[in-house]
Amino acid sequence: MTRALTRKGEATRARIVAGAAAEIRERGVDEVRLEDVMAHTGTSKGQLFHYFPDGKEGLLLAVAQHEADQVLLDQEPMLSNLTSWPAWLAWRDRLIERYLAQGVKCPLNGLLGQTGRRAPGAQAIVTGLMWRWQKAITEGIRHMQSTGDVDPDLDADRAAAALLAGIQGGVLLLLSTGKIDHLEAVLDLTIDSLRAGARTGGS
Amino acid sequence: MTRALTRKGEATRARIVAGAAAEIRERGVDEVRLEDVMAHTGTSKGQLFHYFPDGKEGLLLAVAQHEADQVLLDQEPMLSNLTSWPAWLAWRDRLIERYLAQGVKCPLNGLLGQTGRRAPGAQAIVTGLMWRWQKAITEGIRHMQSTGDVDPDLDADRAAAALLAGIQGGVLLLLSTGKIDHLEAVLDLTIDSLRAGARTGGS
DNA sequence: CGGTTTCTGGACTTGCAGGTCCATTTTTGC
DNA sequence: GCAAAAATGGACCTGCAAGTCCAGAAACCG
Known part of the structure; x- marks a missing residue:
């Protein structure tokens, strides 16, 4: 109906x-x-x-969902195929490129703070986005572990959580400072860190 | 006058x-x-x-400055004395504790998105906060390098940028998901990563 | 076709929050 | 203690943006 x-x-x-x-x-x-x-x-x-x-409320909710989906779509097909180091770097490049182009215009930033509080549904949309995003990263890490490119003892979920947080913060800092440096630093250092644990299985 | x-x-x-x-x-x-x-x-x-x-505009600006200062004050005296691993962990604990207590209530989140665009001054306040914050972290890393606890070849600025981004993202995710996990993961993994490069000077 | 439903346009209402004004009281500095 | 300056209270104004309503046009379906 x-x-x-x-x-x-x-x-x-x-x-x-x-x-x-x-x-x-x-x-x-x-x-x-x-x-x-x-x-x-x-x-x-x-x-x-x-x-x-429902007026503006409903419209904003629809917009939020639309934008949330777009965020992940923009990272494909890289995000779903983090199966080699070149693939990881391609994903990195896509992220940098995307957010550099986007600049100060973040669709979800305001929605989080503003709509997030009034509309309970908006919270769910953002949470869902983050969850899907982190899941994709986790799977990427797990794959690299299965091929021996990443230390198998690493907690993939935890690492993905940290990386996701870094990305979010990097974007946030891009929004406030206008510089992409933080996002770049996060991606490069995190990926380097993942690679570091590959051969050296000693703990 | x-x-x-x-x-x-x-x-x-x-x-x-x-x-x-x-x-x-x-x-x-x-x-x-x-x-x-x-x-x-x-x-x-x-x-x-x-x-x-200036009405609400001016009031919000004053509030933003007040809150920005508070954010850094809440991390003292730890933030200015990152001179040993226990000190780093104490700082970590303080951050977790502070944001756990704060929960979903972030004073600057909305100010960034909302006031950030209308008031040009708000942007400056946030940028200033981030800059001071990152500077403090950088100094902490540099100190650890001077004592040989961190790999001297590490780019302290870059590492601090990544850590700051991680913290911001961790807080953001705390705001949207209500879970502290991301912030914890960032802090623990980053600090671990810093420690890892200490003895092994091989590149 | 023709009845019914959906779509569209725009005039109108409403509430409210930011901002203005001034009259009164308190504080200050000499 | 007394003028001048600052602090206070609150009534009033105003603009604006969300939301309502309905009448007419277009699309659907048998």
């Missing part, structure tokens, strides 16, 4: 989400008014509330 | 900042109205605009 959308309606809905996402990325969550979304997507207020009966 | 504050006035101003900070920590930036601050600090609207002629 959640379905009562014409083909045209579905297109409009998608256009609204995409447009709102772009607007938010560009100017920040709290700077975007529904009017801006309307103007930017060529829609009317009636449409907005037709597709998002 | 910036000075025209009575002793009483200064106290009131401080009370407003502290109260607003508490309120923001508790409920998030965008959920706090000036009225809330008034109620919570026992002040009137006239006072608010008397001490902060």
